[in-house]
Amino acid sequence: xxxxxxxxxxxxxxxxxxxxxxxxxxxxxxxxxxxxxxxxxxxxxxxxxxxxxxxxxxxxxxxxxxxxxxxxxxxxxxxxxxxxxxxxxxxxxxxxxxxxxxxxxxxxxxx
Amino acid sequence: xxxxxxxxxxxxxxxxxxxxxxxxxxxxxxxxxxxxxxxxxxxxxxxxxxxxxxxxxxxxxxxxxxxxxxxxxxxxxxxxxxxxxxxxxxxxxxxxxxxxxxxxxxxxxxxxxxxxxxxxxxxxxxxxxxxxxxxxxxxxxxxxxxxxxxxxxxxxxxxxxxxxxxxxxxxx
Numbered sequence: 212x213x214x215x216x217x218x219x220x221x222x223x224x225x226x227x228x229x230x231x232x233x234x235x236x237x238x239x240x241x242x243x244x245x246x247x248x249x250x251x252x253x254x255x256x257x258x259x260x261x262x263x264x265x266x267x268x269x270x271x272x273x274x275x276x277x278x279x280x281x282x283x284x285x286x287x288x289x290x291x292x293x294x295x296x297x298x299x300x301x302x303x304x305x306x307x308x309x310x311x312x313x314x315x316x317x318x319x320x321x322x
Numbered sequence: 323x324x325x326x327x328x329x330x331x332x333x334x335x336x337x338x339x340x341x342x343x344x345x346x347x348x349x350x351x352x353x354x355x356x357x358x359x360x361x362x363x364x365x366x367x368x369x370x371x372x373x374x375x376x377x378x379x380x381x382x383x384x385x386x387x388x389x390x391x392x393x394x395x396x397x398x399x400x401x402x403x404x405x406x407x408x409x410x411x412x413x414x415x416x417x418x419x420x421x422x423x424x425x426x427x428x429x430x431x432x433x434x435x436x437x438x439x440x441x442x443x444x445x446x447x448x449x450x451x452x453x454x455x456x457x458x459x460x461x462x463x464x465x466x467x468x469x470x471x472x473x474x475x476x477x478x479x480x481x482x483x484x485x486x487x488x489x490x491x492x493x494x
Contacts, residue, residue: 234333235333235336238333238337239337239340242337248341251337251341252341252344252345255341255342255345256345256348259345265349268346268349268350268353269349269352269353272349272350272353272354272357273353273357273362276353276357281357281358281360282358284354284357285354286347286350286351286354289350289351289353289354290346290347290350292350293346293349293350294343294346297342297346297349298339298342298346301342306338309338309341310331310334310335310338313333313334313337313338314330314331314334317330317333317334318330
């Protein structure tokens with residue numbers, strides 16, 4: 212018999228105890244399972260490319276890399292570089308469109 | 323207690339932020355990859371490399387370098403040395419231009435349609451080949467062989483490929 216058969220039982224309750232999945236988590240799961248999250252991501256990606264946002268972010272990255280030297284840059288550096296500017300420079304129309312779609316999804320899942 | 327509408331708005335913003343973060347990470351990772359793999363030709367280093375390779379190419383093409391101050395000092399059994407770049411000039415049999423022998427291979431790439439922007443050169447021989455294989459009837463208005471004088475006649479004066487001028491195919 213394998214030694215693993217006699218191992219102590221898996222401790223349960225440590226993970227689940229008192230932690231109901233939050234509303235956010237439930238919705239996130241619904242978004243993913245229905246495929247809507249993927250669709251929203253593709254829509255957002257497309258809109259951001261169309262309006263030049265992606266090019267702006269890439270230009271920021273390139274300038275930073277040029278300054279620092281391309282062997283001294285990590286993905287983390289770049290993420291921290293473009294996150295604040297990226298979030299701030301998203302055009303209002305795109306923001307509105309995506310928010311509208313997300314809101315309709317929330318309503319349609321009848322929460 | 324905030325109303326459901328405000329909850330919805332807050333949740334929507336949260337998810338939008340989530341999506342945006344994922345896209346930002348994608349963009350950052352893509353830029354990082356391009357930088358690390360050296361695929362971005364606008365970085366200053368690349369400019370230096372290009373300048374150096376252009377200099378090297380100029381040195382090779384310089385006629386005063388042909389064989390004398392050469393590092394590859396190759397001597398054949400007759401005691402002759404060879405220039406590093408083949409400098410003979412001859413005529414390309416495809417397009418008829420004068421080509422330096424050392425540049426013949428790259429020239430052929432473009433001339434015969436392998437390289438970029440190279441597909442548009444339609445020469446007499448290619449249309450003639452198309453006509454011969456794809457159409458049954460001879461082309462009446464386009465007669466390349468009957469008009470040319472020097473290139474297509476054999477030594478005894480018989481023209482080659484006479485199917486365009488009178489409708490029959492004559493063996494040379």
